[in-house]
Amino acid sequence: MKDEDALSGLLIIFISSAFFSMGGASTLIPEFHRQIVDLHGFMTSPDFAKTVALAQIAPGPNMLIVSLIGWQVAGLPGLLVSTFAIVVPPSCIAYFSWRGMERLKDAAWLRAVKVGLAPVVVGLMLASGTITAQAANHDAVGYGLTLFTALFMHYMKRNPLWVIGSGALVGVLAYRTGLMSLV
Amino acid sequence: MDQPPPQSVAAREVSLPELFTGFLIIGLLGFGGLAMSAYYMIVEKRRWLGKKEFSELFAICSILPGGNIMNCTIMIGARYQGALGSVVSMSALLLMPLLILIAVAMTYDHFSYLPDVRAAMAGAASAAAGLIVATATKLGLGVVWRAAPIAFALTTFVAVSFFRAPLWLVIVVIGSSSVLLASRAGKRS
Numbered sequence: 001m002k003d004e005d006a007l008s009g010l011l012i013i014f015i016s017s018a019f020f021s022m023g024g025a026s027t028l029i030p031e032f033h034r035q036i037v038d039l040h041g042f043m044t045s046p047d048f049a050k051t052v053a054l055a056q057i058a059p060g061p062n063m064l065i066v067s068l069i070g071w072q073v074a075g076l077p078g079l080l081v082s083t084f085a086i087v088v089p090p091s092c093i094a095y096f097s098w099r100g101m102e103r104l105k106d107a108a109w110l111r112a113v114k115v116g117l118a119p120v121v122v123g124l125m126l127a128s129g130t131i132t133a134q135a136a137n138h139d140a141v142g143y144g145l146t147l148f149t150a151l152f153m154h155y156m157k158r159n160p161l162w163v164i165g166s167g168a169l170v171g172v173l174a175y176r177t178g179l180m181s182l183v
Numbered sequence: 184m185d186q187p188p189p190q191s192v193a194a195r196e197v198s199l200p201e202l203f204t205g206f207l208i209i210g211l212l213g214f215g216g217l218a219m220s221a222y223y224m225i226v227e228k229r230r231w232l233g234k235k236e237f238s239e240l241f242a243i244c245s246i247l248p249g250g251n252i253m254n255c256t257i258m259i260g261a262r263y264q265g266a267l268g269s270v271v272s273m274s275a276l277l278l279m280p281l282l283i284l285i286a287v288a289m290t291y292d293h294f295s296y297l298p299d300v301r302a303a304m305a306g307a308a309s310a311a312a313g314l315i316v317a318t319a320t321k322l323g324l325g326v327v328w329r330a331a332p333i334a335f336a337l338t339t340f341v342a343v344s345f346f347r348a349p350l351w352l353v354i355v356v357i358g359s360s361s362v363l364l365a366s367r368a369g370k371r372s
Contacts, residue, residue: 050304056311090249095261101243116366
């Protein structure tokens with residue numbers, strides 16, 4: 001794969017995704033997986049899952065997962081191109097719409113958009129979870145860890161960092177005791 | 184002693200350096216999403232916006248394409264210092280997270296030859312998937328338990344998860360049907 005191809009691919013994927021993003025970066029994960037792993041083969045599925053995890057560890061906007069994908073695919077130029085693609089076009093729209101905000105905020109259609117998109121966001125988020133789980137896991141230990149984490153976080157409110165750290169620890173223990181093999 | 188944040192803030196000046204340091208801190212504090220750290224900094228600490236103004240701004244920024252807090256950053260920057268304000272605020276927001284991201288990625292790349300590190304990363308990835316599932320199920324509890332929203336959520340899930348439907352198709356077909364239905368219901372009530 002030529003580097004220019006990767007860079008232009010990243011640019012197109014992330015600019016087009018940015019326009020359909022709603023409910024945050026997590027809802028874009030299925031689309032990123034489809035484009036980056038399935039269509040373009042820029043990354044393997046397990047590497048994609050690791051990138052999702054690494055992005056959760058770092059602070060800042062969740063959207064910066066695209067910067068990390070860019071970094072993994074094409075180094076610093078990839079990071080810069082990807083960050084540009086996800087940040088600049090939506091920022092231009094936001095900049096030019098802020099003057100119209102006063103009229104926007106009471107509009108009835110705004111409420112309809114919010115109410116109407118809510119179930120779609122839930123569906124996307126759930127798909128995001130299952131696709132990341134399929135990418136991350138290749139045995140019962142992995143799926144068990146995903147399931148346990150999901151139940152734990154659904155019922156208790158804990159810092160995500162703490163939970164991901166515990167997952168890492170379980171990974172090491174499972175590997176050391178021979179319960180889990182590395183891909 | 185801290186007073187409760189006002190509902191709305193009268194027109195005031197916020198300088199470029201203030202915007203820069205404010206958004207720099209928001210970026211640094213925001214682990215796992217920026218909404219909390221942005222609210223704390225913008226409403227409680229610096230008082231750039233009142234509570235009500237912030238929630239109105241946030242609602243609109245969530246609907247515009249792109250990251251919600253990133254859109255708020257652009258709009259707050261524009262409100263106080265025009266285009267330059269937007270550029271400075273956004274750069275400040277992204278600066279530290281990007282540097283940290285590069286440091287984390289380089290550290291992982293450097294040590295990924297160690298089996299233990301790869302095992303840790305695999306465990307972290309499994310846990311991260313669980314985190315996303317939990318976010319979805321918690322969000323799901325907020326959906327109105329009526330036939331239409333549940334059908335829209337399930338159709339989206341099946342289309343994306345099993346049939347790998349592209350996002351634009353989901354938004355154009357399922358999203359617009361759902362919004363249309365919601366707007367008709369809104370007019371009736």
